[in-house]
Amino acid sequence: MYAILDIETTGGKFNEEGITEIAIYKFDGHEVIDQFISLVNPERDIQPFVVNLTGINSNMLRNAPKFYEVAKRIVEITQDCILVAHNAQFDYRILSTEFRRLGFDYERKTLCTVELSKDLIPEQDSYSLGKLVRSLGIPVTDRHRASGDALATVKLFKLLLTKDTTKTIIQKSIKLSAKRKMEPKLLDIIETLPSITGVYYIHKSDGDIIYIGKSNNIKKRINQHFTGTNSKSKKLQSKVASVTYEATGSELVALLKESEEIKKNKPLHNRALRRSTFTHALYVFKDDNGYLNLKIDVADGRKKAITTFSNRESGKSFITRAVEDYNLCQKLSGLYKTKTSCFGYDIKACKGACxxxxxxxxxxKRVEALIEKNSYSNKNMVIVDRGREVDERSAILIENGVFKGIGFFNLNYQITNLKVLESIITPMENNRDAQHIIQNYLRKNKRLKIITLD
Incomplete structure (x- = not known):
């Protein structure tokens, strides 16, 4: 027996969400034999983007039952059932959290239709519920409402049962719970952590740091470490005595601090991150005809790179966009190998440098504009990003093309003076990893405020 469900939530911080709507269809493998659909008063604010997505607002929920009023019905309809959901880990976590707030230990086996679909219907463009059912010709109404999504999941699950001809994949996919039960000491640690951006340190009982990481939500990330089933997670769970953290506000500051702290402390379980965080780089050279050529190649510390990438695919993607944005030649950018004109010239997208x-x-001139945009070589500038508080900002100082360090300043404080800036900056090492982190972050966050200094 299966209980196929979908839950809509308020959104918000991890494990602080509330349920706004729930739909459960009891399914015997052939047809729906019972159902429960209800709005739920979450007794907390709904995030604006969720209101736009689902259409569910606070006014609609004012007279809706609170979770404790529908909890008994949920227990009854899911009794002796396997919970089935599209991304079951999310729905099961939300449901278990609500029951835990009531002091009730809610445990059910689960099946995830995302995982099943990947096994039984491989090579789909997307496994999001809307796109997947549309590609399979399954009708869906009331998208992003619990009843509509749960009903679409029922139809998808019927198809998956049919496709599992050996009846083995579904049996293997059933999980006792989407997350393993956590030891009390681990739960106690998680309770003390905030849902903020920063760097966290996992310590042994003697205080030694065994792992350093960064996250935009420290509580959520530690929760993942403590519920993970891979080898590293199990080692951390067995050795952890405490977790400390440092708020950064800015993800860029967190990335830079994480990189430096790992190099400095060399924690036992950070071995992979001790190596360079990039493998490929963008280089420029002038050919015999005087044209500047661009090339993505394996990173070589002996050569001066314009910018660096985590892998070759990332570099190739960057060059492909650059050719379009700066109207460059595919041949001179290393994208099109030919002894004559490039494909871009044939379709009049290249001006004929090839x-x-x-x-x-x-x-x-256009190549130099690209280089100027993506390299901070010889520049004096400050990258301004989020701070740890609402009225605070972070500052990442680059002086003569060298990363100097990070600092925080009040919004009312002017930071255009280099001398003043240096007084609030905490010095950090200018290594190739730091340069890569900064350049990579600048590429992905084009709206960052950058102040050029005299």
Whole structure:
């Protein structure tokens, strides 16, 4: 017997969400034999983006039953059933959290239709519920409402049962719970942690640091460590005595601090991160005709790179966008190997630098603009990002192209003076990893405020 469900929530911080709507269809493998659908008063605010997505607002929930009023019905309809949901880990966590708030230990076996779909219907473009059912010709109404999504999951699950001809994959996929039960000491540690951006340190009983990480939600990340089933997670769970943290507000500051702290402390379980965080780089050279050529290659510390990438695919993606944004030649950017004109020239997207039709002087100006945008070599600037408090900002100082360190300042404080800046900056090492982190972050966050210093 299966209980196929979908839950809509308020959104918000991890493990602080509330249920706004729940739909459960009791399914015997052939047809729905019982159902429960209800709005739920979460007794907390709903995030604006959730209101836009689901259409459920606080006014609709004012007279809806609170969770404790529907809890008994949920227990009854799911009794002796396997919970089935699209991303079962999420729905089961939310449900278990609500019951835990009532002091009730709610345990059910679970099946995830995302995981099943990946096994039984491979090579789909997307496994999100909406796109998946649409590609399979399954009708769905009231998308992003619990009843509509749960009913679509019922139809999807029927299809998956049919496709599992050996009846083995579903049996293997059933889990006692989406997350393993946690030891009391681990639960106590999680309770003390905030849902903020920063760097966290996992300590042994003697105080030694065994792991350092960064997260945009420290509580959620530690929760993942403490419920993980891989080898590293199990080792951390067995050795941890305490977790300390440092708030950064900015993800960039957290990344830089994490990198430096790992190099400094060399924690036992951070071995992979002690190596460089990038493998490939963008290089420029001038060919015999005087044109600037770009090339993505394996990172080489002996050569001066414009910017670096975590892997070759990331570099190739960057160059592909750059060719379009700066109207560059595919051949001179290393994307199109040919002895004649590039494909871009054939479709009139390239001005002909590949066959010397465009002058080197004209073409090189656009390449130099790309280099100027993506390299902070010889620049004096401050990258301004989020701070630890609402009225605070973080500052990452680059002086003569060298990363100097990070600091925090009040919003009312002017930071255009280099001398003043240096007084609030905590010095940090300018290594290749730090340069990669900064350049990578700047590429992905184009709206960052950058102050150029005289």
């Amino acid at each position: 066959i010397q039709e465009e002058s080197a002087e004209s073409y090189n």
